[in-house]
Amino acid sequence: MTSAGLILNDVRLAIGGRTLFDGLCLCIAPGEIVTLMGESGSGKSSLIAYICGSLDTEFDVRGSVTLDGQDMGPLPIERRRIGVMFQDDVLFAHMSVGENLAFAVPPGVTRSERQTRVNDALVEADLDGFAARNPATLSGGQKARVALMRALLAEPRAMLLDEPFSRLDATLRERVRNFAFSTIKRRNIPALLVTHDRQDKSDHVITL
Numbered sequence: 001m002t003s004a005g006l007i008l009n010d011v012r013l014a015i016g017g018r019t020l021f022d023g024l025c026l027c028i029a030p031g032e033i034v035t036l037m038g039e040s041g042s043g044k045s046s047l048i049a050y051i052c053g054s055l056d057t058e059f060d061v062r063g064s065v066t067l068d069g070q071d072m073g074p075l076p077i078e079r080r081r082i083g084v085m086f087q088d089d090v091l092f093a094h095m096s097v098g099e100n101l102a103f104a105v106p107p108g109v110t111r112s113e114r115q116t117r118v119n120d121a122l123v124e125a126d127l128d129g130f131a132a133r134n135p136a137t138l139s140g141g142q143k144a145r146v147a148l149m150r151a152l153l154a155e156p157r158a159m160l161l162d163e164p165f166s167r168l169d170a171t172l173r174e175r176v177r178n179f180a181f182s183t184i185k186r187r188n189i190p191a192l193l194v195t196h197d198r199q200d201k202s203d204h205v206i207t208l
């Protein structure tokens with residue numbers, strides 16, 4: 001069995017003496033998108049926080065997360081290189097779209113290379129010419145695409161998406177979802193998408 005991708009092994013999360021879920025095992029291969037569904041309060045957002053390393057210390061946790069064979073347990077959030085996109089992902093209001101994107105490029109990249117990556121991201125998101133725009137002037141779908149590109153410019157090894165499209169209307173949601181799925185697949189990284197929307201179906205659906 002290959003260890004590439006994102007693997008959850010026998011994960012249990014409990015809070016305040018209440019077990020949210022137990023024995024969760026999941027393998028997400030590179031380029032695979034798995035949808036996570038479940039009732040409100042079942043622990044979906046907590047699982048996302050657990051995977052990326054930001055879970056409240058109040059939680060009682062068992063199990064492990066590995067990414068490309070590396071145990072994430074000992075790593076702090078900034079060293080896991082897991083990208084996250086939330087429902088209310090806000091772009092920095094005091095920065096232009098281009099500056100928002102440039103901010104995400106890892107340090108150590110030359111100025112011109114940074115600019116090239118930002119320009120490429122804008123083209124990929126069909127936002128060529130939007131670099132100087134203030135985020136407040138963008139539509140919901142445009143903001144969501146910038147937020148996704150910003151997460152991807154940080155070169156994550158996996159992506160976690162926590163209901164990122166739920167505020168968009170149905171038509172736009174489908175377009176942005178298709179864009180997000182194809183963009184993630186092009187990068188060949190594993191992704192976990194939390195959603196309440198049955199239309200968000202991807203390669204696999206699991207329910208908590």
Ligand SMILES: Nc1ncnc2c1ncn2[C@@H]1O[C@H](COP(=O)(O)OP(=O)(O)OP(=O)(O)O)[C@@H](O)[C@H]1O
Nearest residue numbers: 015020038039040041042043044045046047056058
């Ligand atoms: N920091 C915390 N301290 C105490 N309880 C918490 C904390 N974070 C989450 N919980 C509880 O854990 C349970 C799971 O919450 P979580 O947000 O993971 O659910 P969810 O499945 O994402 O729900 P929703 O679909 O409504 O977003 C809830 O009962 C919530 O109240």
